[in-house]
Amino acid sequence: MTTLTTVDADRAAALSAADASGRVDEAFLGRFDEQFPRLHGLFTRLYGERPDGQEQLAQIVTLASASWNARPLDLRVRGSRHAEDPDWFQSERMLGGVCYVDRYAGNLAGIREQIPYFRELGLSYLHLMPLFDAPEGPNDGGYAVSSYRRVNPSLGSMAQLADLAAELRLAGISLVLDFIFNHTSDEHEWARKAYAGDPEFEDFYLIFPDRTMPDAYEETTREIFPEDHPGSFVQLEDGRWVWATFHSYQWDLNYANPAVFRAMAGEMLFLANQGVEVLRMDAVAFIWKRLGTPCESLPEAHLLLQAFNALLAMAAPGTLFKSEAIVHPDEVLTYVSPGECQLSYNPLQMALTWEALATRDARLLQQALERRHDLPPHTAWVNYVRSHDDIGWTFADEDAAELGIDGYAHRRFLNDFYVGRHEGTFARGVPFQENPRTGDARVAGTTASLAGVEAGDPGGEDRVVLAHAIALSTGGIPLLYLGDEVAQLNDYTYTDDPDRRSDSRWVHRGNRPRDRYAERLTADTAAGRVHRRLTKLISARAGAAEFAGNALVGFRTPDPAVLGYQRPGEGTVVLVLANVGDEQSLIDPLTLSGFDRMAHDLVLGVDVDLDEGLALPPHGFVWLRVR
Numbered sequence: 145m146t147t148l149t150t151v152d153a154d155r156a157a158a159l160s161a162a163d164a165s166g167r168v169d170e171a172f173l174g175r176f177d178e179q180f181p182r183l184h185g186l187f188t189r190l191y192g193e194r195p196d197g198q199e200q201l202a203q204i205v206t207l208a209s210a211s212w213n214a215r216p217l218d219l220r221v222r223g224s225r226h227a228e229d230p231d232w233f234q235s236e237r238m239l240g241g242v243c244y245v246d247r248y249a250g251n252l253a254g255i256r257e258q259i260p261y262f263r264e265l266g267l268s269y270l271h272l273m274p275l276f277d278a279p280e281g282p283n284d285g286g287y288a289v290s291s292y293r294r295v296n297p298s299l300g301s302m303a304q305l306a307d308l309a310a311e312l313r314l315a316g317i318s319l320v321l322d323f324i325f326n327h328t329s330d331e332h333e334w335a336r337k338a339y340a341g342d343p344e345f346e347d348f349y350l351i352f353p354d355r356t357m358p359d360a361y362e363e364t365t366r367e368i369f370p371e372d373h374p375g376s377f378v379q380l381e382d383g384r385w386v387w388a389t390f391h392s393y394q395w396d397l398n399y400a401n402p403a404v405f406r407a408m409a410g411e412m413l414f415l416a417n418q419g420v421e422v423l424r425m426d427a428v429a430f431i432w433k434r435l436g437t438p439c440e441s442l443p444e445a446h447l448l449l450q451a452f453n454a455l456l457a458m459a460a461p462g463t464l465f466k467s468e469a470i471v472h473p474d475e476v477l478t479y480v481s482p483g484e485c486q487l488s489y490n491p492l493q494m495a496l497t498w499e500a501l502a503t504r505d506a507r508l509l510q511q512a513l514e515r516r517h518d519l520p521p522h523t524a525w526v527n528y529v530r531s532h533d534d535i536g537w538t539f540a541d542e543d544a545a546e547l548g549i550d551g552y553a554h555r556r557f558l559n560d561f562y563v564g565r566h567e568g569t570f571a572r573g574v575p576f577q578e579n580p581r582t583g584d585a586r587v588a589g590t591t592a593s594l595a596g597v598e599a600g601d602p603g604g605e606d607r608v609v610l611a612h613a614i615a616l617s618t619g620g621i622p623l624l625y626l627g628d629e630v631a632q633l634n635d636y637t638y639t640d641d642p643d644r645r646s647d648s649r650w651v652h653r654g655n656r657p658r659d660r661y662a663e664r665l666t667a668d669t670a671a672g673r674v675h676r677r678l679t680k681l682i683s684a685r686a687g688a689a690e691f692a693g694n695a696l697v698g699f700r701t702p703d704p705a706v707l708g709y710q711r712p713g714e715g716t717v718v719l720v721l722a723n724v725g726d727e728q729s730l731i732d733p734l735t736l737s738g739f740d741r742m743a744h745d746l747v748l749g750v751d752v753d754l755d756e757g758l759a760l761p762p763h764g765f766v767w768l769r770v771r
């Protein structure tokens with residue numbers, strides 16, 4: 145066994161190992177030379193103390209080389225096109241959609257049949273929720289993976305998935321899948337072997353004989369799914385304790401062991417070779433643990449992501465990472481860079497959109513857009529209104545304090561408001577992971593139910609459209625939670641299902657609502673009205689180059705209910721004004737006097753005279769091309 149030494153010596157060792165196990169392709173070699181020094185540096189920081197550091201790194205490079213050799217030609221071509229154009233995903237035509245395979249279409253064959261609809265909608269990115277082999281019964285909607293190389297047989301096969309990915313590519317749609325790399329299910333082969341005492345695999349997880357270490361760690365860790373179990377550990381049948389941040393059947397991997405990194409790198413490269421173009425990096429904040437810390441977003445979490453990124457750049461160039469960090473906005477940002485995750489969910493904008501709708505006050509969202517929207521070059525936000533998860537109120541308390549808002553009290557208000565406990569609320573949400581000890585909670589529910597459609601609030605449909613008008617116009621990749629475009633309502637039948645009853649997120653994970661989709665072209669239904677208005681927005685956006693990229697400049701009006709920003713283009717600007725209030729808002733000509741008199745309304749397709757001021761109806765908005 146050899147520890148890591150110098151870049152040159154370790155490079156030579158890695159190459160000779162790769163060479164001994166198969167041909168090292170010239171194209172691979174070029175990228176290897178580019179990436180190896182970076183990978184080596186990261187590996188030294190992560191695993192410099194390990195006696196087997198050099199062998200582990202050599203094995204990883206061997207894996208990467210073999211993976212490149214196995215990479216289908218069309219993926220090589222498409223990948224290199226993307227790698228050469230690092231802003232390809234910044235286009236105003238990029239639009240994402242996300243759905244569950246089983247709930248939306250039954251199985252992979254059903255998803256294939258939906259491709260014409262995805263095209264009709266204008267999708268260029270499709271995130272299929274976890275579709276891997278998982279335990280029967282509770283499996284966290286697939287986030288407990290038993291094999292990364294097997295599709296859940298009830299949905300189809302891996303070969304079918306690769307074919308689907310190819311068909312999607314032909315339709316101009318990139319396949320996005322989760323890389324659930326913080327944990328596996330307790331039924332994964334590695335977990336079974338670890339439980340059985342196989343020495344190679346015991347070190348794949350964090351298993352302790354008694355409560356000593358768990359107690360010590362739990363001094364500083366946060367409870368993530370307190371309704372499932374308190375703390376970060378669960379007890380095994382044999383009395384030992386295993387780290388499980390999420391559900392008891394999701395065991396956290398031990399990345400302090402380089403063999404775990406190597407094994408997961410193998411799974412990642414395998415998925416990239418099936419045609420997955422974006423990997424959604426699940427739960428990134430939790431992947432590294434150190435005693436005496438919160439065990440969230442530690443520096444090593446970033447080093448690991450960067451090391452995975454370097455490997456992808458060698459073996460599957462052009463493949464992207466999307467970070468899923470639903471944490472403090474300062475922390476969210478630390479994951480976003482070309483060398484780490486090029487894409488990231490924007491949970492702050494999402495949460496504050498809902499905050500603004502509840503308070504009828506846009507100031508906190510305005511402040512976030514002005515202060516926290518910027519990103520490094522060649523990276524983008526994924527902006528969304530709803531996802532398959534709960535809404536957590538992840539704004540920065542220090543930002544709120546500047547506006548005289550107390551973070552703790554405000555979160556309480558928002559939770560009460562959205563779960564229908566606040567008098568006069570329009571929302572019909574359900575609490576998720578209420579923690580009586582800390583008073584913490586999150587909110588579940590579909591967009592339409594949270595926005596007031598279910599309650600029959602007159603502003604309900606307008607709010608659905610308004611929330612999307614924001615997500616579609618702030619930049620990056622807007623992501624539709626499929627079903628929202630036909631105002632899908634909550635589905636309460638999850639409470640009848642013993643496997644789902646205890647996870648209220650199922651309330652917004654109903655089956656594809658056939659009736660609403662059938663009504664989508666009928667004007668006098670909620671589904672039809674919302675669908676018509678949203679598809680109009682989508683096409684207006686696709687025709688306005690100003691919406692590409694991420695540049696955004698705030699635009700303040702005297703009305704705190706009005707959110708305002710400008711999206712600069714070449715010679716023109718799109719001015720977005722959105723009224724989150726229940727009253728009409730009049731924007732006087734003086735406020736608009738910095739622009740030329742004549743503007744163009746991109747949604748209605750008409751010219752507007754700014755000298756007459758603007759009247760924004762309750763929950764109304766405009767996208768104006770101005771000069």
Ligand code: OTU
Pocket residue numbers: 284285287324368390426427428429468469470471532533534
């Ligand atoms: C993610 O979410 C997934 O999106 C969830 O669907 C999974 O249940 C979970 O991981 C486990 O795989 O807590 O409520 O702060 O960043 O990782 C959602 C935690 C979650 C989040 C996030 C997690």
